[in-house]
Amino acid sequence: MARAIMGGLISNGYPAASIWACDTGQDKMADLQQQGLNTTTDNNAAVAAADIVILAVKPQVLKSVAMDMAASVQQHRPLLISVAAGILCSSLEQWLGGDLPVVRCMPNTPALVQQGASGLYANNRVSDLQRSQTEQIMTATGIALWVESEAQLDAVTAVSGSGPAYYFLIMEAMVAAGEKLGLSREVAQQLTIQTALGAAEMARQSDVEPAELRRRVTSPKGTTEQAILTFIDQGLPEIIANGMQACSDRSAALAEELGK
Ligand SMILES: NC(=O)C1=CN([C@@H]2O[C@H](COP(=O)(O)OP(=O)(O)OC[C@H]3O[C@@H](n4cnc5c(N)ncnc54)[C@H](O)[C@@H]3O)[C@@H](O)[C@H]2O)C=CC1
Numbered sequence: 179m180a181r182a183i184m185g186g187l188i189s190n191g192y193p194a195a196s197i198w199a200c201d202t203g204q205d206k207m208a209d210l211q212q213q214g215l216n217t218t219t220d221n222n223a224a225v226a227a228a229d230i231v232i233l234a235v236k237p238q239v240l241k242s243v244a245m246d247m248a249a250s251v252q253q254h255r256p257l258l259i260s261v262a263a264g265i266l267c268s269s270l271e272q273w274l275g276g277d278l279p280v281v282r283c284m285p286n287t288p289a290l291v292q293q294g295a296s297g298l299y300a301n302n303r304v305s306d307l308q309r310s311q312t313e314q315i316m317t318a319t320g321i322a323l324w325v326e327s328e329a330q331l332d333a334v335t336a337v338s339g340s341g342p343a344y345y346f347l348i349m350e351a352m353v354a355a356g357e358k359l360g361l362s363r364e365v366a367q368q369l370t371i372q373t374a375l376g377a378a379e380m381a382r383q384s385d386v387e388p389a390e391l392r393r394r395v396t397s398p399k400g401t402t403e404q405a406i407l408t409f410i411d412q413g414l415p416e417i418i419a420n421g422m423q424a425c426s427d428r429s430a431a432l433a434e435e436l437g438k
Pocket residue numbers: 179180200201202206221234235236237239243261262263284285286287339340
């Protein structure tokens with residue numbers, strides 16, 4: 179995720195030399211260094227150089243990473259933006275020594291191709307300027323929308339954070355089914371991907387909802403109708419709702435498990 183955000187910033191004209199990348203080994207950042215970014219394996223050195231710190235480690239290690247940099251965060255008081263799934267602003271703020279502006283962001287992997295969708299939530303110490311700086315950073319990777327309550331980030335995770343994986347699963351299933359129906363894997367894959375792209379672009383440009391676009395594809399007594407009736411009869415909408423509920427529940431449970 180950090181790479182997607184740095185890539186988006188650079189593509190949008192933000193100078194690479196103003197960015198510090200930090201990871202556990204210099205070898206992991208050789209390409210970033212070649213692109214002109216500053217690199218370090220010392221999180222505290224990166225914090226000392228920054229007005230805005232983006233935390234993009236796995237949720238399971240965020241506590242120890244945060245506690246190790248608390249002193250330098252308290253000294254420099256940057257805006258903290260965390261993309262970690264399920265870690266509350268209050269937990270992060272506490273690990274970092276308290277009284278800090280924290281934004282929680284839930285991005286998604288299409289940020290890598292600047293087609294991301296991020297949900298944002300700010301604690302009450304984040305200034306208007308810092309909110310707009312956050313928007314500038316995250317819109318470099320796609321769209322970014324503020325939510326009103328932190329709990330809504332669990333729902334954002336279920337819709338867009340994890341959402342790309344649902345579409346990839348549907349693509350996998352469509353390619354396999356296309357092959358079973360007699361197409362080569364390559365043809366089935368190309369048609370599947372282009373159809374996903376076309377449908378998404380149509381939905382994005384349209385002034386009607388996806389349900390209406392679906393109706394327009396579905397001719398009475400035609401072919402689509404048979405597919406849609408089968409999907410609905412076999413419970414596809416409920417399956418999707420159940421999966422997303424499980425995702426949202428896991429996001430909330432992570433906060434319980436890892437927030438102490
Ligand atoms: N992958 C996804 O689709 C999404 C991930 N996220 C969140 O983004 C965060 C990062 O996830 P990914 O980018 O997928 O993981 P990743 O494993 O690709 O990146 C994490 C990076 O943190 C580095 N790291 C580990 N310990 C460190 C330390 N002590 N100091 C500095 N760097 C350290 C690792 O070497 C690795 O390069 C997670 O908290 C995840 O919940 C959020 C939305 C979507």
